[in-house]
Amino acid sequence: MRKKLWTMLFVLVAASAMLFAGGAGETKTTEVPEDIVWVTPDRIGNPNAPITLTYAVDLTYSHQTETVSRREYLTQRMEEWAKAHPNVKLIPQILSNNPSERLAKQLEQAATGMIADAAQIDGQFVPLFYRWLQPIDQFYSEEELDDWFDWCRTEAMVDPADGKLKAVWLLTNTVGLWYDKSAVPNPPESWDEFILTGKDLQSKGYEYGFLTWGGKNEQISYGSVVPMFFALGGDLVDEDDYPVYGAGDNRDKLIEVFKFWKRAVDEGVTPRRILDINNNGDLVSEAKAKSTAMFLGGSWLMSVLADNLGDEIDNWDFANTPHYSADVKMQVPGGYTMGYFTKDAEKLALIVDFMDYVYAGKDGMAGWCSTAGYTPVRDSVFTDYEVFKNDRFQQAFGAALETARLRPNSSNYNIISEHVQEGWQNVILGTQTPEEAVDTAYKKTLNQIR
Structure with a gap:
């Protein structure tokens, strides 16, 4: 609480200094136009404000988004903050929607000092930016920090090198098991149960035992391979950022994951046509058509499923991804953080306050x-807000994420993921054995990073 009061005092003093700057006895106020539009697509706040802040976010996190509900929420919160800070204007920057391109550009901008005052960073890659991120410990009490999930603090928010708070996690998601409770009263927890439950569904008239996204995309790695690999204790890279997923015990563990998927295809529980499932809409369509009662899909599908299934959404639920053993839980979380790069103390206090408010x-x-x-990703949000406390889906997502491990913050991750996706697809297609697929993927990765 003392830190929050300090932050508020800092912002108020800074604002007063700007509003009443000038010579001795001279008062200079920030002019606010009578017909001001507080939020425009390319500006937030008073156009005459003496303080300019910049921030970079994904289009879908921006008030420029075409999604009406998001745009309305963001515009309202941003306008409220801007009216309370007439001495500040913010200029948004929109990030590339290509993950590899975005990461490369952000690293280059950070290294050259050309990055925005604040920037949205994929949680898994925050450690790559620690050397440039500014500490923000003074704005959060220990009690507040404890409110974030443990893995948020340890995996991205706090720099282990100096113990300083370098970013704040905004939200999360994960890929897990969506299932129709009327057909699957108890969700499978192991690979054997997953396949047996799928066969049981097929015996009852469902075309497919279970489905997943199979078109080449990060969701293959994120949802269908890496969680199972991590559950076995596998590592994609070593402590020196060198790929090790295809060597030694890690090779054996990834082969085991590929063998599970080969078994699912060979036993007819999941079809080769999952390779044609290129988006989440395809999975929702299969659920709506009742061709399946189980699929691995993102937690972000909740609203899409509700829109498409109508009242039947009451029959659906979400659970952990099944793993090699029923007593093993492991989810891979996604989501974004906000990192702060400005070295100006006044700007830092203001931009942190703005991002907290929004x-x-x-x-x-x-x-x-x-x-x-x-x-x-804060415990209090689940317990103190009715919209989450009474939402069984959000409670299920939160419960699933109690045991989670991030994808590595490796500069080689996107290369690794691309080759793992190709190997998994070749196993599904039947053109390579699990052993061949792992070895080929690993060889490609090593050749590309040399």
């Missing part, structure tokens, strides 16, 4: 996550 503070996180359909 995205990361308790009210901001509850408002943004409930509007956009994301899962919060």
